[in-house]
Amino acid sequence: MSRIVISLSGEGRGHAARTLSLLEMLDGHRVLALVPDKIRQWFERETASFSELQICRLPSLSFQYRSSGKLSYTKSWMVAAPFIAKLSNNLAKLREWVSGFGPELAIADFEPLLPRLASRLSIPLLSLDHQHFLHSIDPAALPRQIRRKVVFLRPSVKLFCPTADRHLVSSFYRYPQRSGTDRYQQIGVLLRKGMGRMPSQVGEHILVYTRRSQAAASWLPTVANASRSVLVYGCGESAKSANIDFRPIDGEQFLVDLSSCKALITTAGNQLVGEALNLGKPVLAIPEKGNFEQQINGYFLAQSGMGQTLAVENVSNKTLRNFLERLAEFRKNIAFYSGSGNACVLKSIHQMLGLATAADAKAHIVSSQKIQQVHQ
Structure with missing residues (x-):
């Protein structure tokens, strides 16, 4: 039984639905879920049957809209300012929870705190979301009026997840990737059992x-x-x-x-x-x-x-x-469509847990060698 920490965005149904599918695939593992307050009560109800699940409160960002219902990027950035100012404090609080849990793998769904924490704690990180298609798509494949928007949004995606050991981009469609993004693997959407x-x-x-x-x-x-x-x-x-x-x-x-x-x-x-x-x-x-x-x-x-x-x-x-x-x-x-990404996700998780185990074994060998050198 492995220990896995996951985090998700609180904005939109898709992140929560994808995480519920992920939890079903992680049956048999111990999971610590970092969940935004915005969806925490709903998430607790939906996951009541998962016996090996712990839930921890997660400070989060949210999109802001005008009264007309139009998404406002200006307001969203303004609301994000206090979150950014408290970034270090929030990371310190989460560090206690995550360190105490001792995860072997971290999985982040377009959420900015866990990727930074995983980097500091040297936990292998799997980025699993849809939004990273904005970073890996070739804008030339899009109509001219949309291309500039992709270039505009691309930097914000990297702010959410500066680095990861592996990127899985879950999408209902396939898109042409720009050069230099081969490590971004396209998969289908995750489906509940x-x-x-x-x-x-x-x-x-x-x-x-x-x-x-x-x-x-x-x-x-x-x-x-x-x-x-x-x-x-x-x-x-x-x-x-x-x-x-x-x-x-x-x-x-x-x-x-x-x-x-x-x-x-x-x-x-x-x-x-x-x-x-x-x-x-x-x-x-x-x-x-x-x-x-x-x-x-x-x-x-x-x-x-x-x-x-x-x-x-x-x-x-x-x-x-x-x-x-x-x-x-x-x-x-x-009738010709088949778009489940479950098998690809499960394969990546197993591979990364194997890598984590190998890394631990290597660290143990190095540590043992150092101890032997001290005693010699």
């Missing part, structure tokens, strides 16, 4: 997931006009309105509704789009305003022929009707 046992059916409802109700306020009524049944997650629990059923966040029920929907409409988060495609569901991606990463995800979704992307201002009865009329076409293309 329950998804493999879940029968995928084509029901009557459209499933909607959005992280913020204000972001969906402009297009949700249009979706309601396009379908007799709409199930909505992420806008809070409200009374059922006409054909819209607002549902509370519930991981298991959400997967049931996803596996039985006729299509998914969501912001263009990588993890959920990948889960939907693995269940054979066409996706309409509506990127959050100002979220460059989601715009790129939407672009690759449209290029794949397995779904469509629309800017918020382009959502209308006509464009939604066009999406629904193409569902058969999308399903035909999805």
Whole structure:
């Protein structure tokens, strides 16, 4: 039984869903999870059955949005300033927890504290996230209006994780890599065990997931006009309105509704789009305003022929009707899709634990030699 410390970002469903999949793969190992306060209660409920799991509070960053629902990079950086000022203090507090746990491997999902701590404690680090595609993608593969955004965001990705022993980039699509990034390995999205046992059916409802109700306020009524049944997650629990059923966040029920929907409409988060495609569901991606990463995800979704992307201002009865009329076409293309990254992650973890064991053995030999030299 190995000891592994993991950390995750508290921003968005994708990081948490990926971590839950990871924990299932780490069954049989002792795990210390560094979890942001923002999702800690939810995370504790979802992981109640994991007996070898310890959870530690993690100071974290979060994106800031304007009242219109548009992502604001300026506000996000302003809120990040106090976090950066307390970086040394936060690292010192976490060091006590992590050192006491004695991990043989660290796994970080786009979170800035554990990579720095792992470096200081000489713990092998696996970076596992989607965002590092921004560092490794060849901008020439993108439309001209998006290329500058990739160059703009690339330095911030390295701030989150300055260095790692191995990088796994989890994505529902494949992208051309720029030269010098061979150590960034592309893998599929991570899937929960329950998804493999879940029968995928084509029901009557459209499933909607959005992280913020204000972001969906402009297009949700249009979706309601396009379908007799709409199930909505992420806008809070409200009374059922006409054909819209607002549902509370519930991981298991959400997967049931996803596996039985006729299509998914969501912001263009990588993890959920990948889960939907693995269940054979066409996706309409509506990127959050100002979220460059989601715009790129939407672009690759449209290029794949397995779904469509629309800017918020382009959502209308006509464009939604066009999406629904193409569902058969999308399903035909999805039939050839296989995008699970579980096996690659597990292989990397086993390899790195072996490397950690070998490094410990080498250190033990060197230490023994020094002791012998002292006694001679």
